[in-house]
Amino acid sequence: MRVFHLSHTDLDGYGCQFIAKEFFEHIHFYNANYGKEVLVRLNTILDHITHTPESLLASKFGKTPKHKNTSSEKFLILITDLNLTLNEAHHLHQRIEELKISGIDVDILLLDHHISGQECMQKYEWYNLDSSRCASKITFDTLSLQYPMRDSTRKLWIENLSQMINSVDIWLEDGYQFAFGKVAMGVISTSNELNRFMFDEEHRDYKFKLIESMKEFLDTPHGEVHFDNAVYSIKKTALGGNPQTQTMDSITSNIQVHLLSSKKQLCTIFYKDKRGFLSYSMGGISVLANLFLRQNPEYDFYLDVNTKGNVSLRANGNCDVSLMSKELFNGGGHKNASGGKIDGFKESFAYADIKSQVQYILDKNKEER
Known part of the structure; x- marks a missing residue:
């Protein structure tokens, strides 16, 4: 069975996913905060299921008596710590x-605790x-009843983890390891x-490593x-990184540049x-952008835009980003560091x-000139 797991973006949400991977080998993770992002992620999951080779085969032949579905693949959409409208x-x-009518074997399981649902x-x-x-805790209790754990020797640790998260998430001050839960939540x-938006998988894996360290x-x-x-x-x-020889700033910058450099084909833009290289909502890019441009000299500028349309531009002597910012984003600044906004x-x-x-x-600005 292939599982597509959507969860929230706090300790409880990532805790659900950390627990779920103890039960399922083939699992794909997605995270969402409340609002528009929930439906976007749900549609992404549905599209992924629809376009798997097994689903395309099932959709082609359906489940009619003459053409039975030759795919035995089952899909589960697991939603945790999110209440849907x-x-x-x-x-x-x-x-x-x-999807079921087209011959795709897919089920939904939503596990939540918000009374608004x-x-x-x-x-x-x-x-x-x-x-x-x-x-x-709902996820651990439910999955424990329905599926075997992949490694039964981890059961006590995973159960204790769910108990600790339960104490802090619903605020049981007398609950199991409540004080620890407050540190973990922070x-x-x-x-x-x-x-999270540029490095979705790596961001989640990082959270998982922190949870495992507990x-x-x-x-x-x-x-x-x-632990604190x-x-x-x-x-x-x-x-x-190496905690004894490297600062957090150096470690973070290095891994970010490494990950960004692996996305060159996806993130390259031209003016x-x-x-140029385009990132989304990275924020505070001065150190990061300059390091990226030094390590990737084929790029003339680095551009980051945040969720409100604010733009940060950096260069390393190969172009004047103050002119770019003025021409494109009603902004300005210095030759190698400027900003503006997308109307x-x-x-x-x-x-x-x-x-x-x-x-x-x-492209529009280039054509107008």
């Missing part, structure tokens, strides 16, 4: 029914709501060294204090005869949408 639930349910729970049997437990919420401290005397003291070193190691910018959760908006501005 009625419109979102209806959209998902309808799309799943359409009660109306959806009453309408859809796949919508499981229990406000007495956090989503991580660590996950502030560990954004790898941008195992050493969780059930020890004053474990929350020792060790976090900075743990984060450095999780990012691939006139200049080649009418449309926020998106898909990098391709951001790139098309920026490249359109670059």
